[in-house]
Amino acid sequence: MRWQWRIYEEPLREPLATAQGVWRSRSGIYLRLEDEQGHVGYGEIAPLPGWGSETLSADIALCQQLPPHLTPEIIATIPEALPAAQFGFVTAWQSVGQLPYRLRPWPICALLGSGRVALEQWQQPWQQGQTTFKWKVAVLSPEEEQGILTTLLAALPQVAKLRLDANGGWDLATAERWFAWLDRHGNGKIEYVEQPLPPDQWQALLTLAQTVTTAIALDESVVSATEVQHWLERGWPGLLVIKPALFGSPERLNVLLREGLEPQRLVFSSALEGAIARTAIFQCLETWQPCRALGFGIERWRSAPLLTSLADYDAEWHRLDNYGKNYYK
Ligand SMILES: [Mg+2]
Numbered sequence: 384m385r386w387q388w389r390i391y392e393e394p395l396r397e398p399l400a401t402a403q404g405v406w407r408s409r410s411g412i413y414l415r416l417e418d419e420q421g422h423v424g425y426g427e428i429a430p431l432p433g434w435g436s437e438t439l440s441a442d443i444a445l446c447q448q449l450p451p452h453l454t455p456e457i458i459a460t461i462p463e464a465l466p467a468a469q470f471g472f473v474t475a476w477q478s479v480g481q482l483p484y485r486l487r488p489w490p491i492c493a494l495l496g497s498g499r500v501a502l503e504q505w506q507q508p509w510q511q512g513q514t515t516f517k518w519k520v521a522v523l524s525p526e527e528e529q530g531i532l533t534t535l536l537a538a539l540p541q542v543a544k545l546r547l548d549a550n551g552g553w554d555l556a557t558a559e560r561w562f563a564w565l566d567r568h569g570n571g572k573i574e575y576v577e578q579p580l581p582p583d584q585w586q587a588l589l590t591l592a593q594t595v596t597t598a599i600a601l602d603e604s605v606v607s608a609t610e611v612q613h614w615l616e617r618g619w620p621g622l623l624v625i626k627p628a629l630f631g632s633p634e635r636l637n638v639l640l641r642e643g644l645e646p647q648r649l650v651f652s653s654a655l656e657g658a659i660a661r662t663a664i665f666q667c668l669e670t671w672q673p674c675r676a677l678g679f680g681i682e683r684w685r686s687a688p689l690l691t692s693l694a695d696y697d698a699e700w701h702r703l704d705n706y707g708k709n710y711y712k
Pocket residue numbers: 548550577578602603
């Protein structure tokens with residue numbers, strides 16, 4: 384199968400403040416495959432080293448090394464250390480002759496700004512039918528945040544669910560105080576707390592998950608399939624946030640699910656990938672059947688619509704010409 388690749392860099396709609404500083408653009412590699420009968424397929428490698436994947440330069444080096452004709456055997460040699468590349472090539476290969484996909488829209492979690500703005504921001508997505516919300520914590524003091532949360536929990540309708548994301552920003556003592564508070568005041572509306580402690584505190588995370596009532600999800604701790612596997616072997620009893628674009632070959636999740644990983648323990652989330660990867664992820668979701676709202680509410684930063692025709696793919700392949708350098712094989 385012949386293939387081409389091109390690097391893109393797309394400015395974000397608004398800067399994104401992260402623990403690694405402010406991000407202003409998102410880079411990746413688009414792949415285009417074509418078989419001898421003229422069937423095409425597309426893939427996207429969207430690494431995010433700040434969130435634990437390989438670097439874009441590592442993926443560029445891979446693309447430069449691969450031969451001009453791909454086979455499944457060649458794709459299978461992409462190392463575990465390049466999970467975003469594994470995802471891009473495996474999904475590109477699977478898409479050849481299969482596009483466009485028929486995809487269903489899954490419920491999406493609405494992101495609320497940190498602090499008091501959340502008290503106003505939940506209402507518009509609620510009116511549009513969204514029932515799951517996420518609010519960043521560990522931004523203000525616990526007392527201030529618990530004050531706001533009391534008001535927010537009282538305002539949210541009973542069927543609404545709220546996720547709290549600490550992004551690893553608590554220490555153990557703060558986390559214990561928070562969980563004691565949530566176990567008393569959560570009101571049945573707290574779906575889970577995401578990454579209460581930094582990823583290196585894995586023993587404390589395990590102990591917390593075994594002792595508190597409120598559910599805990601690992602996010603920063605589990606980026607690649609290898610890390611997910613590692614945590615399952617440690618006996619992690621809680622939820623796992625999966626960012627498919629950084630996870631590796633989707634087949635590895637299929638294997639874990641066949642081996643008994645319960646689908647309700649998974650939360651699927653975006654890594655700010657572009658439209659090609661997003662559409663590939665939604666195709667995977669047809670197999671994975673998510674049980675929880677998706678963490679794909681990223682429109683504020685990047686527009687990544689699902690691609691519903693071959694013309695959409697072709698337009699997306701060319702859309703970023705102005706931003707990226709183009710490489711052809
Ligand atoms: Mg998170």
